[in-house]
Every structure is written in structure tokens, then in C-alpha cells.
Amino acid sequence: MLNPATTEFIDTLRDRLPEAAFREAGPEHLQEPRGRYTGTGLLLAPGSTEEVATILRACHEARVGVVPHGGGTGLVGGQVMQEGATPVILSLARMDRIRDVYPSENVLVAEGGAILANIQSAAREAGRMFPLSLASEGSARIGGLLATNAGGLNVLRYGNARAQCLGLEVVTAQGEVWHGLTRLYKDNTGYDLRDLMIGAEGTLGIITAAALRMAPVPAASGTALFQVASPRAALDLLALARDRVGDNVTAFELIHRQGPEFLAETGLEPRVPLDPLPDWMVLVELGLPEGLSPEDSLTAIFEAAVEAGLSEDGVIASSESQAAALWAVRETIPEANRRIGSISSHDISVPLSSVPDFIAEGGPALRALGDVRINCFGHLGDGNLHYNVFPPKGRSREDYEHIRAKVKELVHDLAHGFGGSVSAEHGIGRLKVGDLERYGDPAKLSMMRAIKAALDPHGILNPGAVLRG
Amino acid sequence: MLNPATTEFIDTLRDRLPEAAFREAGPEHLQEPRGRYTGTGLLLAPGSTEEVATILRACHEARVGVVPHGGGTGLVGGQVMQEGATPVILSLARMDRIRDVYPSENVLVAEGGAILANIQSAAREAGRMFPLSLASEGSARIGGLLATNAGGLNVLRYGNARAQCLGLEVVTAQGEVWHGLTRLYKDNTGYDLRDLMIGAEGTLGIITAAALRMAPVPAASGTALFQVASPRAALDLLALARDRVGDNVTAFELIHRQGPEFLAETGLEPRVPLDPLPDWMVLVELGLPEGLSPEDSLTAIFEAAVEAGLSEDGVIASSESQAAALWAVRETIPEANRRIGSISSHDISVPLSSVPDFIAEGGPALRALGDVRINCFGHLGDGNLHYNVFPPKGRSREDYEHIRAKVKELVHDLAHGFGGSVSAEHGIGRLKVGDLERYGDPAKLSMMRAIKAALDPHGILNPGAVLRG
Incomplete structure (x- = not known):
């Protein structure tokens, strides 16, 4: 059992740490970007590795929890602790050199x-x-x-x-x-x-x-947005591109038309320069060695894709500002999502060849739960989709509170069934501790718990994150 | 404490494993390539993951050591155990699908x-x-x-x-x-x-x-051997190549003239097609995307290197057989080393920019210990050198037995002093357990021991390898 961090405990550190290490915790330390958790804790902001060590020695001895805090941008509540004995919040913000x-x-x-x-x-x-x-x-x-x-x-x-x-x-x-x-x-x-x-x-x-x-730095970079006939066609286009330029494909992002439609609906600027707006698009970036023209390579890839029946339309950026405009579409979709307000967001991955099946099965299954919109986009080349579920126009996420748990379970079960992950890049934090227990391999979980107990026997480090305390 | 694997213990497994899992240990299971260790153990060769699990459950229960055995090609004695209670040798050879x-x-x-x-x-x-x-x-x-x-x-x-x-x-x-x-x-x-x-x-x-x-597969590959003025020039040439083709440089191997001289001395075939034989050479391989000619790229790199004063001679392979001939030089050097017989071999790495200083300091320091020859070659692009010390012509490694420990210590101390590693790619096995204790960070060693105890509380897995039992 952990003891709470008290002002008395903090005061015991005053002769071992400089004044600058003692700060008031602000909202940036106690909240996370999606507003789902509000944390508690007393802030310490050490200025050196030795000061971090001093704090941890004291917390270890006193059995006080320590919640590390970086930029506070995590999406799974790893940076805020709202339950249990008040922890020290350990901000690394002063160690930024x-x-x-x-x-x-x-x-x-x-x-x-x-x-x-x-x-x-x-x-x-x-x-x-x-x-x-x-x-x-x-x-x-x-x-x-x-x-x-x-x-x-x-x-x-x-x-x-x-x-x-x-x-x-x-x-x-x-x-x-x-x-x-x-x-x-x-x-x-x-x-x-x-x-x-x-x-x-x-x-x-x-x-x-x-x-x-x-x-x-690649000698030259190029960006294009290609319409694709389907998620399967997108994967085939990736294979085709790699046959030509190997792994000099630096990004390959899938975009469903729902994303650009959300941009328009929420008054956000970037527009897709393809008319009609395709159902599916891929944003492709190449980083090439000297002697190759990205525009030529992208043109050759596009022509081969057309010939193979994978694509019928596309735009290749001919300047850095055009490339930036294409990227702006992809990069502004998360903000549009926030404005619409998702019923449930998911950061899943599946084996690459299962992506089309996952998408094909997910839509009908979700729509059987209710009248929802799906914005599926993300890092297709990694098999990592941000697969987010939204209310129809004119309704709000609150109207769908009752199906939220079911939506999440459906998406996670589906990904898991394909041998996928329910957290491809966001981590476990506190939000997905239950998911890890539900979907994680038992032998893996046993080993994780054994390692945690071996390296942090009092359980002071980020209590309740990843593994239940 | 571990118990020895006895034939009685093995017999207890007969009703849980098929007959095929029971084999006699041969020399290939009890020796390692350099002939420094002779192991002991009773062999089991399971045919499936479940059979491996059965064996480990039995060994865990009986506290019998298990030495895993793959191809037996390791160079640090990780695959043979010559001291302590007789272990089970667990061969994976039947699980080769x-x-x-x-x-x-x-x-x-x-x-x-x-x-x-x-x-x-x-x-x-x-x-x-x-x-x-x-x-x-x-x-x-x-x-x-x-x-x-x-x-x-x-x-x-x-x-x-x-x-x-x-x-x-x-x-x-x-x-x-x-x-x-x-x-x-x-x-x-x-x-x-x-x-x-x-x-x-x-x-x-x-x-x-x-x-x-x-x-x-890269659309096209090319190979060249360039004379370089010095190890520093070799590093500059690598930087120059990467400026042009990014990380499409797939190999960058340093060769000192001692290597080709050993080839000639031991009657091995491959010859360096440069005359005079340079003191230092680099073997460069590019793997390029479609649209680029490796020969053109290598020529451009060579011309730039000449202009920068890094190189004065070189050969670019114009066929696959020429490329193979260049690679044969590099790949046959280890066999020449074996024929000469090293006083001490080292698999060190240092930060890339310290490679020239390491080489500059190592030679004189070693020659102060005795009349030795140094064959320094290896994966320069990784900062990983095989830095091997040999007797002069006409003498044998046995004549240098008395300085062997000193040679090793000197080389390892020098690498460690540069922030380097005493085992860049071969591992610790049993040969370098003492080195890990000597050079390893104390906090790292504590964590390693805690993890070992947590995951293998009876210490049955490869006893005495990496960590002292």
C-alpha cells in the first residue's frame, strides 16, 4: 500500500533540492487532452538527474507514488492519477536541454x-x-x-x-x-x-x-494524394510503390471520405483537391536519394496503379506548398474529429493483409448497433487505423452514451479476432488497463507483473498505469 | 542450487514426449566453434512448442538446468556449459519449419x-x-x-x-x-x-x-572497393555517400591491409584488385530504388571522394561476379584469421566518431606489449570493429599466451574508455561474464539480476550464461 504525498513529505525534501524544484501543480498537470481524467498530486520539477534520483529515493523509502509528467499529451491517461493515495507529480519540464x-x-x-x-x-x-x-x-x-x-x-x-x-x-x-x-x-x-x-x-x-x-535528410521528397478503389487497392498500391522505390516510401496514410467531409462540416479549411471526392484516398510520401525525381517516381507509380485498376484519380504536389496543403488535410482530421465529438475512438492495428476485412466487417457490425458514422483513417502502411465512431449529423455523442461501451467492445473484439492490437500507438495508460487484462496473453501478463515487482517492489512508479496497482 | 540431469530424470519424461525427442548428445552439442569450451549435458530434441513446455515444466520442478541449443555457432560459449550440475541440452533442431x-x-x-x-x-x-x-x-x-x-x-x-x-x-x-x-x-x-x-x-x-x-529487394545493387587515406577518411566517405543516397548504403566494411595479407599468407584465394595494396580500404554496397544506376552512383561517390582527398584508388564491380569477388575478400578474412591463429580476438564497438582515435591509440599500445600484428576490419558504419591481435609471421599464438590476458584487457579498457562496448554483436555467453561485471553499469546489472530472478526463480535457464549463476 502506498502512502499519500503530503506537504510534510514534500518539506522533508527542501534541504535536498533547490527552491526551483518546488512548484504548484497547474491544470496542465492535472488534466489530459480529452478531459476524461482529472488527476491529483503534489508537483516537483527537478532540474537534474541527481535531483530526480533524490526524489525517487525519498518516495521509495516513504512508499509514495510518483506520476511522471512530460508534455502531458498522452491520450490514455498515463499522465494523470485520479484515484488512490495522492502521488508526487514528477515534471521533467525543467530538464529540456x-x-x-x-x-x-x-x-x-x-x-x-x-x-x-x-x-x-x-x-x-x-x-x-x-x-x-x-x-x-x-x-x-x-x-x-x-x-x-x-x-x-x-x-x-x-x-x-x-x-x-x-x-x-x-x-x-x-x-x-x-x-x-x-x-x-x-x-x-x-x-x-x-x-x-x-x-x-x-x-x-x-x-x-x-x-x-x-x-x-532524403535528397528529395515528394507527396501525392491518390484516389483508390478500396482499402485492398490501397494495400496493392503500397506494394506496387515498394516494388519500385523499396522502403523509400516514407508515409502511406489512408483517408476515408468521412474525414474531409468532417472538415467541411466543422468549418475547417483544408480541402481535398479531387473532384468528385473519392470514398478512399491514400496520402503517399517518398523520400528519395540523389538522382531521382519524386514527381517522376510518383507519376510512374500512379500510371502503374491506373493500369492495375487500383486508382482513377490523383494529384501529385509540384511544390512544397502543394505538399503541405495535402498534408494539411490529413493532419487536420483529428481536430475535425474533436469538433464532431466521437462516440468512441480506437487506435487499433491488425496484420496488414487483414486491414480490408477489418474495415469490411466493422462498418455493418457497428451500424447494427445504431445510426453511426465511421471515420477510418491512419497509418495504413503500419496496419494502424484510427477507427473512430461518430453520431450522425445533428446528434451528439451524449445521445450515444448508452452504446459507447458496446461500440468499443465490438471494435476491440474485432481487431483482437484478426490478431490485432487494441492500442497500436497510444499505449495502455489508465484507460486501457482493462483491455490489456481482457486481451493480453496470460503468460505475458505474468511476466509483466513479475518484472514490475522486481524493479519497483513498492509499486511507486506511475501507480495504476499499465498494470492494476 | 540446481540438480543434475540424470538418465532417471530423462526417463521420467518418456511417457510425456515422443521417442523422437530422445537423442544422444554429439560433439556438435558439446563443443563450440573456437574449441575453448567442452560442454556437458543430456540431449532432448522436442518437436513442438508443447514439448518444449513439457520439458521446461519438468526441469523447473526438478530444478534441472537447461542449455538451449540452436545452430551451435555462437562465439562466446553461450551454447555449452562445462561446469556445474549436468544440464539438459535443449536442441531446437527438429523445430526448423x-x-x-x-x-x-x-x-x-x-x-x-x-x-x-x-x-x-x-x-x-x-x-x-x-x-x-x-x-x-x-x-x-x-x-x-x-x-x-x-x-x-x-x-x-x-x-x-x-x-x-x-x-x-x-x-x-x-x-x-x-x-x-x-x-x-x-x-x-x-x-x-x-x-x-x-x-x-x-x-x-x-x-x-x-x-x-x-x-x-532493392531494384538494383552495386558494390565497390575504395582505397581510403585513413579510418577518418573512411568515415568521411561514409558521410559523403549518405549525403548522396541517404541510407541506401547497405554495407560499409572497413578492411586493413593485414586482412588481404593474411589471405595471401594462408593460401586463400581472394585477392584485392588494387595495386599497390592500400593500407585501408572500404567495401561499399548500395541498394537503390528503380531509376538509379548503382555504377553511376558509386562513380559519383568515388569522384567526390577523390576530390575531397579521401580516396585515390578504387574498383567498382560491373557484374555480379565482380561484386561477389569483392565480397569474397571480406568474407574470407575470418577464415584467414583462424588459420593464422589469434592471440586474442575482440568484437568491440565505439561511438562512430571515436573509431579513428581508437585505432590510432590501440596499435602503439599493443605493440608496446609485444611484437604483434593487428587485423582490424569490420562493420565501420556501425562503429563495430573486429579488432584481432596476431603473432608475427613464423610464430604462433601459443608463444603469446603470457600476454593474452593483457592484450584483451588493453583492448577492452580502450574501447570502454571511449564509451564503447566489449561485445558489439557476439553477446556475453560464458566467455564475457567477467567483462560484463567489470564494465557494466551497476544499476543495469542490478536490474538484470532482478529480472532474471523474477522470470526464472530457480535459475534453470542457461545457467552461468550472461549472469553468474
């Missing part, structure tokens, strides 16, 4: 609180790129992005957050520092604790710094 | 005993490639390759074994089966047990099957 950049190694080292956009800028200044890219990049912090193994738009080509990380500095539950901040591309000395910490959502340790891979 | 191939998903599923070359063939037949490639691919088995997170020739572009794996089926120490054989590219539901098992060298679980990523 890029410590070092090693351009000749394609490596940079950032503190856990460094904001993703700043890491991207540092890589750009070094003539490289940091490929992790997602909607919240202006506020999400790398410690949280790694703790949740964030995905985003470039996973197809560059992998998720995990794939960008070479080494970690981590403070353990006992307040020891693991100096694992290696810049090595290969190191087979012992268990892969790096990948264990990545995706553990702060329940096994606190990521205070990371050595990150930068990637070479 | 490719279970399924999913070309449209770029995924195949193989049993733990599947031989790497057969996996490569299955991928080729599906019009894809399986990029893991190393000298022992004709006998190494995927379970062992994953358990040791094997590296090899294509890590620069495709990553090591870890990066090829989507999902695992694993039998735990308690004989439970974790059905984690997912074909998903994205799945953020809980701790990353896959990567924990990968590289754990059979000490945390037995890998009975794996879902593996296949990669698109």
Missing part, C-alpha cells in the same frame, strides 16, 4: 524533458532529420514519447520512438541512476533494458535523458 | 530451429529478402540468432536481428507458453518482452518461433 549533438555519428543526446519540435530543430541545424513526427510535437517531450513508444507519421520508413533511441539514462524506482546513455549502434552486453523502459509508460523507471539517432 | 509466409505483409513466421539460409530462401521465393546475413548463415538457427541479437553484414541499413523481429513465441522457465507471435508492425500494449527475450541468450525464456519482417 539538448545536451550534445554529434553530426558525424548521426546522434544527439537530449534530456527527458526536451520538446520534440526542439529536437527536430537541433537535428535540422546539424543537416540531419529526427524522423519522429506527430500532431503534438510542439509540446510532447521526449521522455514521455519514449516512455509511450510514440508512433506518428513516419513509422513506416523510420520506425516508432523505440527505433530512434540508442541509449537511455534512467532513474530506477530505488533512486539509482542507470547510465545507459550510449551512442553505440551495436552493443550486445546484457539484457535490453533500453527497450524494456521504452513503452513501459514510466512504471519501471524515469527516463531522464536519451541518445537519439538522426537520419540523413 | 517455416510455418507461414505472408508476402503482402512482408512477414514470415519461422520456428526457432529454422536455419537462417532457409529463411533467406523463403523470403526470396516470396520476392522479398530477409536481410540478416552472416558467415554462419548455413547452420545458425533463428532462435539462437534472436537470442543473441546477431549482427552481421547488413546492420547498417537493416538493423540487427532485433530489428527483423515483430513477434515471438516463447516458453518461459515455468513452462508456460507466451503466444506473442504477432505480425503487427505497431502494438503498444504493455512491456516490450519481445526485445527483452531478444539478446537474453536463452536465460529468460526459450524462443520457439518468431514472426520476422521481410524487406523489399
Whole structure:
């Protein structure tokens, strides 16, 4: 059992931490973006790894819970704790430096609180790129992005957050520092604790710094939006593109017409430059080496797709602003979704070849539950769909409260039945603890609980996240 | 404390396992390639995951050690146990099927005993490639390759074994089966047990099957051998190549003239087609998308390298047989090394920008210990050098026995001093347990021991490998 963090407990730290570490928790620490949870806790904002270690030693000793807080952008409640003994909220916001950049190694080292956009800028200044890219990049912090193994738009080509990380500095539950901040591309000395910490959502340790891979900037990039006859045709088009340019396909996003229709309905600007608006579209981005023209490659892919009966219409960006306009359609859909208000949102993945069947079965099954609209979009190349269910025009999510649980269960059961995941990129947090218990492999869950007990015997790290406390 | 595997213990399994599972251990199970260890044990060769589980349940209950055995090609004694209570040797050789191939998903599923070359063939037949490639691919088995997170020739572009794996089926120490054989590219539901098992060298679980990523075959490949002025020039040439073709550089191998000289000295065939023989060379391979000529790209890279003063000579393969001849030089060097007989071999990595300093400091320091020859070659693009120390011509490794420990310590201390690894790709096995204790981070070692105790409380899995029993 954990003890609550009290002001008396916080005061015991005053001779061990500088004044700057003591702050008032604000709404940004106690709420999460979707407004489903309101947390509680007393805030500490350490300025160094040693200060994090000091706090964790004290919390471990006093058996006080610690909720790590990065940018607060997570979508599954991993960053707020609303039940149980009041925890310390451990903000990494003051540890936001890029410590070092090693351009000749394609490596940079950032503190856990460094904001993703700043890491991207540092890589750009070094003539490289940091490929992790997602909607919240202006506020999400790398410690949280790694703790949740964030995905985003470039996973197809560059992998998720995990794939960008070479080494970690981590403070353990006992307040020891693991100096694992290696810049090595290969190191087979012992268990892969790096990948264990990545995706553990702060329940096994606190990521205070990371050595990150930068990637070479492709010599040229190109973007296109192609109508496709069906989700199956979209997959065939992906295979066709890869036959031609290998894995230089950097993004392959599926868009159903519901997304652009939501944009229009909610008064949001970006428009699809195809008339008539297709039922299904894919947004394709190529990043090519020197000597190839992205426009030529995209044209060749389009012509082959037309010949194969996969596509009948499309637009290839001929400037950066045209490319940005195409991307704006994709990137504004989540905001349109928020304005409409979903009955239930899902972040599922299924094996690539099952995507069309999942979509074909999901629609009729959901519509049997009620008069709903489905906005299915996302990272098709990764088999990862944001499959969100909405009320019809003129009605609100509140009208559908009674079927919400059923909708979620139907979608999750369907994905699970295809061998899929009920959290492809958002993680478990507190929202999906029950889903993990329901769908998770029993041997996996046993091992997870054994590891949690071994590394955090008092259960102080992010209590109730991922695993029930 | 573990109990020895006795014939009585084995006999208790006869009613639970088919006759085919009972075999005599042969030399291939009791020796390792370098002849440094001779193991002991009673052999079991299960034919299915359920049989593996049966064996592990019995061993867990009886506290009998289990040494997993794949292809037996490991170089650090992870596959043989020569001390302690006689273990069961668990051979995966009968579980060698490719279970399924999913070309449209770029995924195949193989049993733990599947031989790497057969996996490569299955991928080729599906019009894809399986990029893991190393000298022992004709006998190494995927379970062992994953358990040791094997590296090899294509890590620069495709990553090591870890990066090829989507999902695992694993039998735990308690004989439970974790059905984690997912074909998903994205799945953020809980701790990353896959990567924990990968590289754990059979000490945390037995890998009975794996879902593996296949990669698109590059539309065209090209190979060249360039003289370079120095290791620093080699790194600059790599940067230059990447500026032009991004990460379509699929291999970048450093070769010191000592390697080709050893080939000549030991009567091995391949010759370097450059005259005079340069002090330093790099073997470069590009895998390019449609529309680019590898020869043109390599020529452009060479011309730029000459202009930058990095290279003065080189040869670009104009046929597959010429490319194979260049690769033969690199691939035959290990055999020449074996024929010469090393005083001490090392599989180190350092941060990329420290490679030249490591090489500059290592030579004089070693020659201060004695009259030695150094063959430094390997995966420069990964910062991974096979840095092997040999006697001068006419003398043998036995003459240098007295300095062997000092040589190893010097090389390992030097690599560690640069923030490097003393086992970049071979793992810890039993050979480097002391190195891990000497160089490993204390917090990392504590966590490793806690995880080992949590997942394998009786310590039956590969006793004495990675961590002291």
C-alpha cells in the first residue's frame, strides 16, 4: 500500500533540492487532452538527474507514488492519477536541454524533458532529420514519447520512438541512476533494458535523458494524394510503390471520405483537391536519394496503379506548398474529429493483409448497433487505423452514451479476432488497463507483473498505469 | 542450487514426449566453434512448442538446468556449459519449419530451429529478402540468432536481428507458453518482452518461433572497393555517400591491409584488385530504388571522394561476379584469421566518431606489449570493429599466451574508455561474464539480476550464461 504525498513529505525534501524544484501543480498537470481524467498530486520539477534520483529515493523509502509528467499529451491517461493515495507529480519540464549533438555519428543526446519540435530543430541545424513526427510535437517531450513508444507519421520508413533511441539514462524506482546513455549502434552486453523502459509508460523507471539517432535528410521528397478503389487497392498500391522505390516510401496514410467531409462540416479549411471526392484516398510520401525525381517516381507509380485498376484519380504536389496543403488535410482530421465529438475512438492495428476485412466487417457490425458514422483513417502502411465512431449529423455523442461501451467492445473484439492490437500507438495508460487484462496473453501478463515487482517492489512508479496497482 | 540431469530424470519424461525427442548428445552439442569450451549435458530434441513446455515444466520442478541449443555457432560459449550440475541440452533442431509466409505483409513466421539460409530462401521465393546475413548463415538457427541479437553484414541499413523481429513465441522457465507471435508492425500494449527475450541468450525464456519482417529487394545493387587515406577518411566517405543516397548504403566494411595479407599468407584465394595494396580500404554496397544506376552512383561517390582527398584508388564491380569477388575478400578474412591463429580476438564497438582515435591509440599500445600484428576490419558504419591481435609471421599464438590476458584487457579498457562496448554483436555467453561485471553499469546489472530472478526463480535457464549463476 502506498502512502499519500503530503506537504510534510514534500518539506522533508527542501534541504535536498533547490527552491526551483518546488512548484504548484497547474491544470496542465492535472488534466489530459480529452478531459476524461482529472488527476491529483503534489508537483516537483527537478532540474537534474541527481535531483530526480533524490526524489525517487525519498518516495521509495516513504512508499509514495510518483506520476511522471512530460508534455502531458498522452491520450490514455498515463499522465494523470485520479484515484488512490495522492502521488508526487514528477515534471521533467525543467530538464529540456539538448545536451550534445554529434553530426558525424548521426546522434544527439537530449534530456527527458526536451520538446520534440526542439529536437527536430537541433537535428535540422546539424543537416540531419529526427524522423519522429506527430500532431503534438510542439509540446510532447521526449521522455514521455519514449516512455509511450510514440508512433506518428513516419513509422513506416523510420520506425516508432523505440527505433530512434540508442541509449537511455534512467532513474530506477530505488533512486539509482542507470547510465545507459550510449551512442553505440551495436552493443550486445546484457539484457535490453533500453527497450524494456521504452513503452513501459514510466512504471519501471524515469527516463531522464536519451541518445537519439538522426537520419540523413532524403535528397528529395515528394507527396501525392491518390484516389483508390478500396482499402485492398490501397494495400496493392503500397506494394506496387515498394516494388519500385523499396522502403523509400516514407508515409502511406489512408483517408476515408468521412474525414474531409468532417472538415467541411466543422468549418475547417483544408480541402481535398479531387473532384468528385473519392470514398478512399491514400496520402503517399517518398523520400528519395540523389538522382531521382519524386514527381517522376510518383507519376510512374500512379500510371502503374491506373493500369492495375487500383486508382482513377490523383494529384501529385509540384511544390512544397502543394505538399503541405495535402498534408494539411490529413493532419487536420483529428481536430475535425474533436469538433464532431466521437462516440468512441480506437487506435487499433491488425496484420496488414487483414486491414480490408477489418474495415469490411466493422462498418455493418457497428451500424447494427445504431445510426453511426465511421471515420477510418491512419497509418495504413503500419496496419494502424484510427477507427473512430461518430453520431450522425445533428446528434451528439451524449445521445450515444448508452452504446459507447458496446461500440468499443465490438471494435476491440474485432481487431483482437484478426490478431490485432487494441492500442497500436497510444499505449495502455489508465484507460486501457482493462483491455490489456481482457486481451493480453496470460503468460505475458505474468511476466509483466513479475518484472514490475522486481524493479519497483513498492509499486511507486506511475501507480495504476499499465498494470492494476 | 540446481540438480543434475540424470538418465532417471530423462526417463521420467518418456511417457510425456515422443521417442523422437530422445537423442544422444554429439560433439556438435558439446563443443563450440573456437574449441575453448567442452560442454556437458543430456540431449532432448522436442518437436513442438508443447514439448518444449513439457520439458521446461519438468526441469523447473526438478530444478534441472537447461542449455538451449540452436545452430551451435555462437562465439562466446553461450551454447555449452562445462561446469556445474549436468544440464539438459535443449536442441531446437527438429523445430526448423517455416510455418507461414505472408508476402503482402512482408512477414514470415519461422520456428526457432529454422536455419537462417532457409529463411533467406523463403523470403526470396516470396520476392522479398530477409536481410540478416552472416558467415554462419548455413547452420545458425533463428532462435539462437534472436537470442543473441546477431549482427552481421547488413546492420547498417537493416538493423540487427532485433530489428527483423515483430513477434515471438516463447516458453518461459515455468513452462508456460507466451503466444506473442504477432505480425503487427505497431502494438503498444504493455512491456516490450519481445526485445527483452531478444539478446537474453536463452536465460529468460526459450524462443520457439518468431514472426520476422521481410524487406523489399532493392531494384538494383552495386558494390565497390575504395582505397581510403585513413579510418577518418573512411568515415568521411561514409558521410559523403549518405549525403548522396541517404541510407541506401547497405554495407560499409572497413578492411586493413593485414586482412588481404593474411589471405595471401594462408593460401586463400581472394585477392584485392588494387595495386599497390592500400593500407585501408572500404567495401561499399548500395541498394537503390528503380531509376538509379548503382555504377553511376558509386562513380559519383568515388569522384567526390577523390576530390575531397579521401580516396585515390578504387574498383567498382560491373557484374555480379565482380561484386561477389569483392565480397569474397571480406568474407574470407575470418577464415584467414583462424588459420593464422589469434592471440586474442575482440568484437568491440565505439561511438562512430571515436573509431579513428581508437585505432590510432590501440596499435602503439599493443605493440608496446609485444611484437604483434593487428587485423582490424569490420562493420565501420556501425562503429563495430573486429579488432584481432596476431603473432608475427613464423610464430604462433601459443608463444603469446603470457600476454593474452593483457592484450584483451588493453583492448577492452580502450574501447570502454571511449564509451564503447566489449561485445558489439557476439553477446556475453560464458566467455564475457567477467567483462560484463567489470564494465557494466551497476544499476543495469542490478536490474538484470532482478529480472532474471523474477522470470526464472530457480535459475534453470542457461545457467552461468550472461549472469553468474
